[in-house]
Amino acid sequence: MNTLILRTIVPLLTGLMVIYSIVVLLAGHNDPGGGFIGGLIAASAFALYGIACGVAPVRRALYFHPVSIAAFGMLLSALSGVISLYKGVPFLTGLWWFPEIAKGVEVPLSTPLMFDIGVWLVVVGSLVTIALALEEKE
Amino acid sequence: MIGYLVLTPFLAALLAPVLVFLLGHRASWILALVPGYLLYRFFDFVPAVAKGETVLQSHEWLSGFGINYSFMIDGLSLTFAFLILGIGFFIVIYAGGYLKGHQHLGRFLAVLLAFMGSMLGLVVSDNLITLFVFWELTSITSFLLIGFDNEREASRRAALQALIITGLGGLVMLAGFTLIGLVGGTFELSELLSKGDVIKEHGLYSLMFWLVMAGAFTKSAQVPFHSWLPNAMEAPTPVSAYLHSATMVKAGVFLLMRTYPMLGETELWETVLPLFGGATLLVGTVLAVRDKDMKLMLAYTTVASLGLLVLMLGVGGERAIEGAVLYLIAHSFFKGALFMVVGTVDHEAGTRQIDKLSGLRSAMPITALAAALAALSMCGLPPFIGFLAKESIYNSLTHGGLHEWTIAIVAIVGNALMFGVAASIAIRPFMGKWVDPPKAVHEGPVMLFLGPLVLSITGLVTALFALQFMQMNFFSPMVSAVAGKEITLDLHLWHGINPALILSVVTVGLGIGVFVFTNELKKIFDKVLNFINWGPDKGFDQAICFLTWFAGHFTRILQTGEIRTYMRITFLITALTLLIPMYKLNIWPNMPSFPKLSLWEIGVFVILVIGILQVVFARTRLTAIISLGIQGFSVALIFMLFGAPDLSFTQFMVETLSVVIIALVLTRLQLMKQDRRSVPSLIFDGLVAISVGVGMGALLMNITQMPLDLRLSEFFSTYSAAIAHGRNIVNVILVDFRAIDTLGEITVVLITGVSALALIRVKAIPEKKTKTTKGSPALKETS
Numbered sequence: 001m002n003t004l005i006l007r008t009i010v011p012l013l014t015g016l017m018v019i020y021s022i023v024v025l026l027a028g029h030n031d032p033g034g035g036f037i038g039g040l041i042a043a044s045a046f047a048l049y050g051i052a053c054g055v056a057p058v059r060r061a062l063y064f065h066p067v068s069i070a071a072f073g074m075l076l077s078a079l080s081g082v083i084s085l086y087k088g089v090p091f092l093t094g095l096w097w098f099p100e101i102a103k104g105v106e107v108p109l110s111t112p113l114m115f116d117i118g119v120w121l122v123v124v125g126s127l128v129t130i131a132l133a134l135e136e137k138e
Numbered sequence: 139m140i141g142y143l144v145l146t147p148f149l150a151a152l153l154a155p156v157l158v159f160l161l162g163h164r165a166s167w168i169l170a171l172v173p174g175y176l177l178y179r180f181f182d183f184v185p186a187v188a189k190g191e192t193v194l195q196s197h198e199w200l201s202g203f204g205i206n207y208s209f210m211i212d213g214l215s216l217t218f219a220f221l222i223l224g225i226g227f228f229i230v231i232y233a234g235g236y237l238k239g240h241q242h243l244g245r246f247l248a249v250l251l252a253f254m255g256s257m258l259g260l261v262v263s264d265n266l267i268t269l270f271v272f273w274e275l276t277s278i279t280s281f282l283l284i285g286f287d288n289e290r291e292a293s294r295r296a297a298l299q300a301l302i303i304t305g306l307g308g309l310v311m312l313a314g315f316t317l318i319g320l321v322g323g324t325f326e327l328s329e330l331l332s333k334g335d336v337i338k339e340h341g342l343y344s345l346m347f348w349l350v351m352a353g354a355f356t357k358s359a360q361v362p363f364h365s366w367l368p369n370a371m372e373a374p375t376p377v378s379a380y381l382h383s384a385t386m387v388k389a390g391v392f393l394l395m396r397t398y399p400m401l402g403e404t405e406l407w408e409t410v411l412p413l414f415g416g417a418t419l420l421v422g423t424v425l426a427v428r429d430k431d432m433k434l435m436l437a438y439t440t441v442a443s444l445g446l447l448v449l450m451l452g453v454g455g456e457r458a459i460e461g462a463v464l465y466l467i468a469h470s471f472f473k474g475a476l477f478m479v480v481g482t483v484d485h486e487a488g489t490r491q492i493d494k495l496s497g498l499r500s501a502m503p504i505t506a507l508a509a510a511l512a513a514l515s516m517c518g519l520p521p522f523i524g525f526l527a528k529e530s531i532y533n534s535l536t537h538g539g540l541h542e543w544t545i546a547i548v549a550i551v552g553n554a555l556m557f558g559v560a561a562s563i564a565i566r567p568f569m570g571k572w573v574d575p576p577k578a579v580h581e582g583p584v585m586l587f588l589g590p591l592v593l594s595i596t597g598l599v600t601a602l603f604a605l606q607f608m609q610m611n612f613f614s615p616m617v618s619a620v621a622g623k624e625i626t627l628d629l630h631l632w633h634g635i636n637p638a639l640i641l642s643v644v645t646v647g648l649g650i651g652v653f654v655f656t657n658e659l660k661k662i663f664d665k666v667l668n669f670i671n672w673g674p675d676k677g678f679d680q681a682i683c684f685l686t687w688f689a690g691h692f693t694r695i696l697q698t699g700e701i702r703t704y705m706r707i708t709f710l711i712t713a714l715t716l717l718i719p720m721y722k723l724n725i726w727p728n729m730p731s732f733p734k735l736s737l738w739e740i741g742v743f744v745i746l747v748i749g750i751l752q753v754v755f756a757r758t759r760l761t762a763i764i765s766l767g768i769q770g771f772s773v774a775l776i777f778m779l780f781g782a783p784d785l786s787f788t789q790f791m792v793e794t795l796s797v798v799i800i801a802l803v804l805t806r807l808q809l810m811k812q813d814r815r816s817v818p819s820l821i822f823d824g825l826v827a828i829s830v831g832v833g834m835g836a837l838l839m840n841i842t843q844m845p846l847d848l849r850l851s852e853f854f855s856t857y858s859a860a861i862a863h864g865r866n867i868v869n870v871i872l873v874d875f876r877a878i879d880t881l882g883e884i885t886v887v888l889i890t891g892v893s894a895l896a897l898i899r900v901k902a903i904p905e906k907k908t909k910t911t912k913g914s915p916a917l918k919e920t921s
Contacts, residue, residue, distance in 0.1 A: 047799075074885065094877075116872075122884040131802065
């Protein structure tokens with residue numbers, strides 16, 4: 001699929017899709033979306049990038065090996081549950097903080113958010129692993 | 139407190155590599171303080187145990203299942219603990235000298251200490267399950283020790299063999315322990331030992347007996363499971379000296395002694411143990427006489443000694459137990475010393491072949507002295523503890539009928555052959571004319587001769603000067619613990635002339651004969667064994683070969699490697715599991731009443747159906763896959779129309795990605811562009827597909843026609859925003875209410891990713907040329 005149109009547009013498209021996937025991830029708690037869907041969007045973005053421009057640029061762009069990304073996500077999700085243990089509540093109980101970064105502006109932070117970011121990373125990492133391995137030539 | 143004592147060697151094991159890194163081989167002087175300190179602490183128990191008390195301590199573990207980290211110290215476990223720690227003390231020092239400068243000395247000492255801890259835990263355990271855990275820990279640590287020289291194939295094989303045989307025996311034993319626990323109503327040995335009658339009279343006694351024996355016989359290298367022990371001589375000498383004198387191999391004997399009040403003194407026990415023990419004694423001694431490698435000779439005499447111990451326990455009764463206990467202690471001293479002597483000779487002279495060494499006494503006087511003292515004890519000559527042991531054994535065998543005398547004859551033959559081996563090892567390398575060994579030989583450093591010297595002298599001092607002390611504090615309590623009743627021994631070096639002494643004299647006479655005519659005996663044994671030309675060692679290889687052959691063929695039958703077959707089977711079974719219950723229970727769904735659909739809804743359904751038809755009738759595979767995407771997108775649209783944006787969103791992404799991935803897979807597989815099937819397979823596949831579809835549809839209709847329980851939905855919609863701070867219920871369920879499910883799911887996703895990567899990266903293994911006759915013609919052409 002080495003066409004000029006694709007090669008020109010896809011890098012832009014990939015960037016947009018990744019940003020969008022992060023938006024979906026963060027907005028997911030109140031609006032449609034979440035880590036799983038966001039992860040799928042980002043994974044298809046990277047898969048598309050790989051098809052258009054080859055695997056090497058994707059690997060360079062990701063910097064980390066996709067399996068490591070997935071494993072780190074797994075770790076993050078599991079750790080979000082461990083935090084609850086330290087607070088003396090059952091594993092994976094949601095905990096919330098509302099730090100005020102400016103006057104009147106609260107940023108809700110929570111262990112479910114951390115968990116969801118972990119899910120996002122696992123989905124992206126695993127699917128990109130498969131897609132890139134398949135796209136790679138022998 | 140006992141629990142912490144047992145943990146100490148494991149903690150020291152963690153420190154060992156650091157200490158070796160800092161201090162080199164001298165670190166073993168410091169590490170030896172660990173068993174030394176523990177020895178000092180265990181002295182606290184001596185007075186109580188000498189009075190016949192039993193010290194019990196327990197920490198809760200899985201108390202709901204009756205499994206506790208509980209400990210018992212009585213005469214038996216205390217004496218064993220002393221042997222393990224005392225000999226361990228010298229072994230740690232010896233290891234430092236023996237492996238001086240070895241790059242993995244730290245690792246070696248660490249595993250050695252971990253092994254020591256496992257062994258210590260094994261003997262002081264009160265709970266059967268705790269005992270089992272330590273039992274398997276000794277198997278695992280000994281695997282690491284035997285395979286220490288992991289770059290040599292022989293030592294890898296020996297390590298695996300030891301692990302397979304002893305580990306397997308241990309697992310069988312666990313089944314026995316479970317049964318005993320169920321029958322006896324507790325896993326605590328201290329309670330079970332007094333319930334011997336309950337167990338012996340139970341209908342499953344013989345099953346329990348055999349299961350426990352499987353553990354004991356494999357660990358204590360009884361024929362036909364003995365081959366792992368001589369093969370384990372591939373390990374560095376400190377390992378052999380430790381594992382095969384007082385520890386690993388004695389664990390089986392320990393188990394027999396521990397369970398004696400519970401399982402012993404039955405007809406089965408008194409038939410099976412003497413048979414296995416006697417056979418092991420004879421086989422071990424014959425193989426020992428035949429060998430030229432001194433380390434192997436000692437290994438085979440260890441096999442023989444274990445046979446003798448099992449034999450004595452099988453005879454049963456106070457006197458036989460007394461003999462077994464004394465022999466066990468004596469054997470630990472002299473065998474530990476002799477192994478270290480042989481190791482030192484090997485280390486300094488460069489060989490341990492008995493026919494290449496002679497006249498070393500001038501070059502290695504201290505080692506020669508240690509060898510002589512240990513061998514005298516092994517020969518059973520006064521005034522060594524070996525003599526006391528042998529006297530006790532014979533004493534127990536001269537008071538019975540034919541049965542006892544038969545056993546006595548077996549024991550005499552075995553002991554005489556062992557006498558010959560002991561004499562050979564003490565005399566041939568050290569006495570006689572000087573022969574130049576491969577290396578310029580000189581006395582070993584203090585680290586190497588300290589252990590054997592002290593252990594061999596202990597064998598002398600115990601019998602000559604400290605008999606009363608040892609008898610009161612160790613021998614009597616241990617015999618009492620094994621027999622399960624209070625027994626006070628009255629041992630003396632000189633009993634006057636009695637049948638036992640006469641048997642001893644006969645043994646010595648025969649033993650001298652064996653020593654003088656060793657070469658002739660060797661030839662005879664060689665001929666016999668070459669004639670048989672099969673042994674359990676070969677049998678082990680054959681068993682493993684058969685296992686891999688069987689596993690290979692079985693897998694071939696199950697796994698044809700044809701994805702089409704897998705899919706057919708999977709879908710066929712899916713269809714059957716869906717349809718059979720509905721047919722059997724006659725719960726077919728009612729025809730639903732079709733609501734009036736709006737125009738766009740009808741439009742979506744039409745697209746969906748067209749997509750499916752396109753999949754079925756597509757000419758090329760690629761078209762089919764993309765059409766599959768069409769119907770997937772239609773489903774996503776339906777989700778959207780019915781108010782499930784999250785589902786629809788996910789469905790879109792999943793469809794896109796699966797089309798991309800399937801297309802990529804297809805380009806890799808280099809399939810034909812078109813999918814051509816024969817008519818019968820078309821019909822079959824079509825039928826399977828339709829049944830799955832009908833089954834799935836019926837199932838869904840059934841579900842929707844049942845009354846819907848809305849409690850969960852209501853709970854989620856009430857509390858989603860209130861306590862979980864989220865308005866998107868689906869997401870809140872995923873990351874908060876049901877987060878642990880999601881954790882499981884992402885684990886699956888991760889594993890799928892990694893396994894897919896592994897599968898894609900696999901390169902086809904080229905088929906071997908030799909086995910292509912039965913393969914397909916295509917394979918033959920390529921090879």
